[in-house]
Amino acid sequence: MFGLISIAALSLTLVACVVHALATAGDRREAGGDSRPPEASRARRALDRCNAVAYVVLAASVLVLGWTGLVGAGFAGRALTGYPLLVHVGLGGVFGVALAVVAVLRAECCRFRPGASSGEPGFGTGRKLLFWVIAALGLAALLSTMCMMLPVFGTHDQRRLLEVHRYGGLLVLTATLGHVYLTFRSGRG
Amino acid sequence: MVLALCSDGDADAKDLPERLLTHSRSPYVHRVTLYDETGEAVSPEDFELRPWSPSATCGKCHPYETVGGGWHFNAGNAQVDPGRPGEPWILTDLVTGTQLPLSRRGWPGTYKPEQVGVTPWEMVQRFGRHLPGGGVGEPGAEEFAGPEARWQLSGPMEIDCLACHSLDRRYDHVARARQIEQQNLKWIPTVTSGIGTVRGAAKNLPADYDPLFNPDASQFGGPSIEYDDALFDANERVFFDISRRMSPERCYFCHTTRHAGDRAPERWEIDRDVHLAAGMICVDCHRNGLDHAIVRGYEGEPSSGDTPSSVHTLSCRGCHYGVDSDSGTRQSESVRGGRLGAPQADHPGLPPVHFEKLSCTTCHGGPLPTGRTRSVETSMAHGLGLASRHRGEELPPFIEEPVFLRDEDGVYTPHRILWPAFWGRLGEGAIQPIAPESVRHSAGEVLGGRARANPGQWQPLTEDEIAQTLKMLGQQGDDASEPVYVHGGAVYELDGNGEQLIARDHPQAAPYAWPFAHDVRPAARSLGAGGCAECHGDGSPFHFARVAIRGPAALGDAEGRPMHELQGKDAAELRAWAWSFRFRGWLKWTGFAASGVVGLVLLVYLLQGVGRVLRALGREE
Numbered sequence: 146m147f148g149l150i151s152i153a154a155l156s157l158t159l160v161a162c163v164v165h166a167l168a169t170a171g172d173r174r175e176a177g178g179d180s181r182p183p184e185a186s187r188a189r190r191a192l193d194r195c196n197a198v199a200y201v202v203l204a205a206s207v208l209v210l211g212w213t214g215l216v217g218a219g220f221a222g223r224a225l226t227g228y229p230l231l232v233h234v235g236l237g238g239v240f241g242v243a244l245a246v247v248a249v250l251r252a253e254c255c256r257f258r259p260g261a262s263s264g265e266p267g268f269g270t271g272r273k274l275l276f277w278v279i280a281a282l283g284l285a286a287l288l289s290t291m292c293m294m295l296p297v298f299g300t301h302d303q304r305r306l307l308e309v310h311r312y313g314g315l316l317v318l319t320a321t322l323g324h325v326y327l328t329f330r331s332g333r334g
Numbered sequence: 335m336v337l338a339l340c341s342d343g344d345a346d347a348k349d350l351p352e353r354l355l356t357h358s359r360s361p362y363v364h365r366v367t368l369y370d371e372t373g374e375a376v377s378p379e380d381f382e383l384r385p386w387s388p389s390a391t392c393g394k395c396h397p398y399e400t401v402g403g404g405w406h407f408n409a410g411n412a413q414v415d416p417g418r419p420g421e422p423w424i425l426t427d428l429v430t431g432t433q434l435p436l437s438r439r440g441w442p443g444t445y446k447p448e449q450v451g452v453t454p455w456e457m458v459q460r461f462g463r464h465l466p467g468g469g470v471g472e473p474g475a476e477e478f479a480g481p482e483a484r485w486q487l488s489g490p491m492e493i494d495c496l497a498c499h500s501l502d503r504r505y506d507h508v509a510r511a512r513q514i515e516q517q518n519l520k521w522i523p524t525v526t527s528g529i530g531t532v533r534g535a536a537k538n539l540p541a542d543y544d545p546l547f548n549p550d551a552s553q554f555g556g557p558s559i560e561y562d563d564a565l566f567d568a569n570e571r572v573f574f575d576i577s578r579r580m581s582p583e584r585c586y587f588c589h590t591t592r593h594a595g596d597r598a599p600e601r602w603e604i605d606r607d608v609h610l611a612a613g614m615i616c617v618d619c620h621r622n623g624l625d626h627a628i629v630r631g632y633e634g635e636p637s638s639g640d641t642p643s644s645v646h647t648l649s650c651r652g653c654h655y656g657v658d659s660d661s662g663t664r665q666s667e668s669v670r671g672g673r674l675g676a677p678q679a680d681h682p683g684l685p686p687v688h689f690e691k692l693s694c695t696t697c698h699g700g701p702l703p704t705g706r707t708r709s710v711e712t713s714m715a716h717g718l719g720l721a722s723r724h725r726g727e728e729l730p731p732f733i734e735e736p737v738f739l740r741d742e743d744g745v746y747t748p749h750r751i752l753w754p755a756f757w758g759r760l761g762e763g764a765i766q767p768i769a770p771e772s773v774r775h776s777a778g779e780v781l782g783g784r785a786r787a788n789p790g791q792w793q794p795l796t797e798d799e800i801a802q803t804l805k806m807l808g809q810q811g812d813d814a815s816e817p818v819y820v821h822g823g824a825v826y827e828l829d830g831n832g833e834q835l836i837a838r839d840h841p842q843a844a845p846y847a848w849p850f851a852h853d854v855r856p857a858a859r860s861l862g863a864g865g866c867a868e869c870h871g872d873g874s875p876f877h878f879a880r881v882a883i884r885g886p887a888a889l890g891d892a893e894g895r896p897m898h899e900l901q902g903k904d905a906a907e908l909r910a911w912a913w914s915f916r917f918r919g920w921l922k923w924t925g926f927a928a929s930g931v932v933g934l935v936l937l938v939y940l941l942q943g944v945g946r947v948l949r950a951l952g953r954e955e
Contacts, residue, residue, distance in 0.1 A: 224687040231910055238921045241928030248935040256939060277936075284932045291925040294918075299680030300689065307686055 148220045151315055158319040162326045169330070196250045203243035203279075204325050206236045211318035219311065237290065244283045251276060269331070275324040279317055286313035353395050364574040365567065366391060368529070371489070371520065377570045378561035382549055385489075385524040385532075385559060388467075392495045396624065402493060404626020407468035409438040415636040416441055418741065419848040423461050424715045424731040424752065425450060427770035429784040430777070430803075431795040431821070431886035433731035434756045434767060435846040438470070443754075443846035450756075451769040455483035458491055458519065463511035464588045464714050468493035471519065487536045487543060487556075489520025496527050498584055499576040504528045507587045511720050518557045529572055530561040578617065585616045590718045591850075593701070594709045594728050607853035618674060619648050631851065633657070633693070634743070643669045650694035650851070654678055679857065693747040695851045697861040700736045700748045703875035706894065707734040707882050710750060724790055730755075732884035738876055739847055739900060746901075749847040753822050755885040757807065758842075760825065761815030765842045768807070768817075776810050777803040795887035801835055804828050822883040822890030837890075845900075872912035877903060 210233055217229030225233060254268050255276040289309040292298060298306060356362050368376040368386035376386050389398040401407075408414045422435035422444045436452065437444035447457055454473040458465065465471060471491025491514075496505055509525045516535030524530040538555030545551065552558040565572050593599060605611070609619070622628040629635065629648045637645040646652045647669055655678060656671035672678065681688075693699075701708060710733045713719055736748040757773045758765040774781060780802040784792075800819050804827065807817035819826045823845065824837040861876070862868050869876040880894040898905050 224690045226687065226691070228907055228910070231907075231914055234921070235914065238924050241925050245928040245931035248932045252935050252939055257943070277939075280932055280936055284929055284936065287925060287932070288929045291922060291929060293685055294683070294922055294925075296683030299682050300684070300686060301680075303681075303684070303686050 146222075147311055147315075148215075148222050150312075151215050151219050154315055154319050155322075158322050162323065165326075166330070192250065196247070199243050199246040199250065200328075202239065203247050204321055206240040206243055207279075207318055207321040210236050210240055210314065214311075214314060215318075219315075237287070240283070241287050244280065244287065248280050252280075269327065272324055272327045272331070275320045275327070278320040279324060282313045282316045282320065286310050286317055289313065353397075355395075361577060364576055365571045366394075366574060367569075367571050369394070375570070376561075378563050378566050379570070383530075383559040383561060385521045386529065387520070388492050388495050388523050396495075398493070400624055401495075401626050402468050402472075404622065405628045405630070406466050406498075406626065407493060409469055412440075414439075417630060417636055418632055419443070419846075420630075421712060421714055421750070421848055421850075422752075422846065423447075423457070425452065425460070425756075425770070426715070426731045427774075428730060428792050428886065429781050430757060430770040430773040431730075431800075431819075432756050432770045432773075433752060433886060434754055435752055441846075441848075443844065445767060450767045451771070453481075453483060455485065459514060461714070462491060462514040462519075463717060463720060465491070466494055466497040466588075467491045467522070484517055484536065484541070485519075487539045487541075488517040489536075491519040491522060494523045494526060496523065496574065496576065497587075499578065499580055500527070500584070501575045501577050501580065502528070508720055511717075516557070521557050521559070524559060524561075527574075528562070529565055530559045532557050532559055534558050579615060580617065582610055582616050586713075587719050588713050590713045592711050592718065594711045597708060605853065605855070605859075608856045609854060614674065619653070621648060632849070647671055647673055650698075650854075654694075684862070691744075691746060693741070693745050693849075695748055695849070695854070696738060696746050698854050698857075699851045700853070702855075702859070702861060703736055703738070703879050703897075705875055705878075706880045707737055709733065709882070709884065710735045712750075727790065727792075729792060730886040732882075732886075734882050734884065735850065737847060737881055737900060738897060740902075741849065747849040748851075749849050751845040751847040751881070751900075753845045753883055753885050754843065755819075755821040755887065757803070757817065757819055759807075759811055759815035760818045760827070760840075765818060765820060765825065765840065766815070773803065773807070776806050778806065780806060794885075795889075797835055797889065800826060800887060800889070801828060801833065804835075805832060808832070819887070821885045821887050823895075824890060826889065835889075866918070867912075867915060870911055870915050872909060874912070877901065877905075877908045 213229040213233040213236075214225060217227075217233070218225035255273040257270075257273060286309070289306040293303055293306050293310075369390035370376050370384040371387040371390055373390050374384075376384060392398070403411070403414075416437075416439035419441040420437075420439075422437045422441065425432060425434040425436050425447075434450065435444040436447050436450070438446060440446065447453070452460070454470045457470045462471065468491075473485070473490075494510070496502075497507065497510070506526050506528065510522050513519070513522045513525050513532065515537075517537040518525075518532055518535060521532045521536075525532050534552050534555050534557040536551075536557055539551060540554060543551070543554060543556070548554070550558075567573075610616075619631050620628050629645050631649050633646070633649045633651055635645055635649065643657075646657045649657070651657060652669070652671055653673045653676045654671050656669050709728060711718060712733065715731050715733060716729075731752060733750050733752050735750040737751045738746050739749045739751075741747050757768045757770075759768065774785060780799055804817050804819060808828070811817055816827055820840070820843045823839075823843050825840040825843050826835045826837050828834070829836050857863060868874060872878075875897070877896070877898045879897045881897055881900055882894040883891050896905070898908055
């Protein structure tokens, strides 16, 4: 069941991105290179670089986590084991750190402000929304799997936590794909 | 149980209206008349005393044919689903260095007795000591003959119902072995039940002895009976103290296991199965109806009846958690467990994947794994229960446990394994075993000294003896096949010069493995109770214990093979996993810290957002 839902969710994400790309092709041409940020201080540039690196690490880890989780187990409807699990667990830590860094550095940029619905250049409503989805569901996926490592939750609760992890992770993956797509579309991180 | 069913409202009994039934849960008092094999009543006052027959006596109320189709008796019935592999009979010959798993059920890796010339007669002679009768003890006409068979003199070895059902502590299993040695097969129930004493032996009777002409077999040294008059009441009936809920000690005569060798614990050091300690008995789980199709108790067990859920809820998982009603698999839990108050364990902290990859017995059954597998003796393989002067010595067959292997569903289960050792002829890729007697005959004096030695002087076969024997077998075989000796996971043959032994792999040299479940250990003594590293640590016994390769010859790898080789697991992957567990603590701290930061950011901005909404609402008002 989870395998089918995963395939459907990823397909929908792909279709949404394609539809969006086609629908906004004209707008992007008009936007041209006007979305470049203004000159910033040295500290600001360092922070931006850090932000960009954390974002890339986060996106890459989500993609690999999604790949190992879905190809290694989810699509086949079996448990994750072996090297895919090893990679999954190892990158889970990287994902957690990257998510925390991105959350701290980007939260302010992704705040919804009244009267500024289009947001700053490059941070449209879609990306803001997806950012908060990634942060919230990433936390769910992360915390659920961390809780499973504690000698607290029994089998029944562990299974529920696993479901939270699976579906939370799947939504993080689709949201990240959408976010990465929008980021590439906007031409800046 | 056969007899006790007479008193019970068993579903099968409704098909038998002509039989006497009580349909009460109160046991029927079995004060019964004994009948001989022809159906005539037996009296201690008879001029000619005949042995009583369970088929004629117990069969009065409990249909013998139905009972005879049960698991303990139906190994030769090709219609019966053999289920998962079980403990085989092991053809053991110290002289020729043979330990060959035999089974009439056709479990993969075993050999049919007839493949090595073992007739039903020889099966009874070799293994009847731990057979409850029936089955191979009552061969059909086509199996009746054999060069040494003397069925017409010994009579059949009928199902001895009392072997399992007797509550009388005087019931004597060992007497069965003695009577088999004497070829007094149809006299066995008389002796084991203690109702009569038998003197003489059918083996003394001449092959052409005919009881019609000479009813008194004792003239020839044949068997004669003396019934214990005190056991017969005034109506010449005897009281059978029997039950369908027999003591585990009854089962243990055939199903005992013990560790052997220097590392074997003392008897007082061993705990009983946790279920027995809780007051249960074997048949609380291993149940059966009149058909005696005893529930073996593993997941996915085939069910011959129309109530599979009753069978499936008698596995560990089924009883404690419930299972899918139709398949008995672990996928669904639509049938409730909790039979007999079985508790549902929480297993806090154990990721659910373990329930998909491991059987319950992996963590809870058998001995805890150590750095090396242990040598184990069983009743069936080593004749435990029978007195011997050689009990302290480790003699073939060599069985090792626990070996954690995956079953056909890919689920890890503790197994016992036997590395087959036998002589054979290799032709067209397959090895045809040679009967040990033929090897002895062919090898002549090469193994002659061994044939004259007693078991206490046993020594493993040497390379030279094996090479010499292969030469002798080569001289007598055909050109199409080559003599080989299978031992310790390899096939040995002579090199081109016919002098040196060379070893190679062959599927038939693979160990025969069968799962086991008992004794069950409680949670505190289960595998993993001490932490993840018990299985996932570097060098953990679960994957890295050395599986001893032991056989009746001084050949092969004395160090044994690491468990992961038999599991088909990659050692590098296991080591990588073990290595990653060093950082598990860091991972937890990092994960929780990151979760805390993300949670804090979400909380702050959520509160800010809520505050802004509230302020906006306030302004509107």
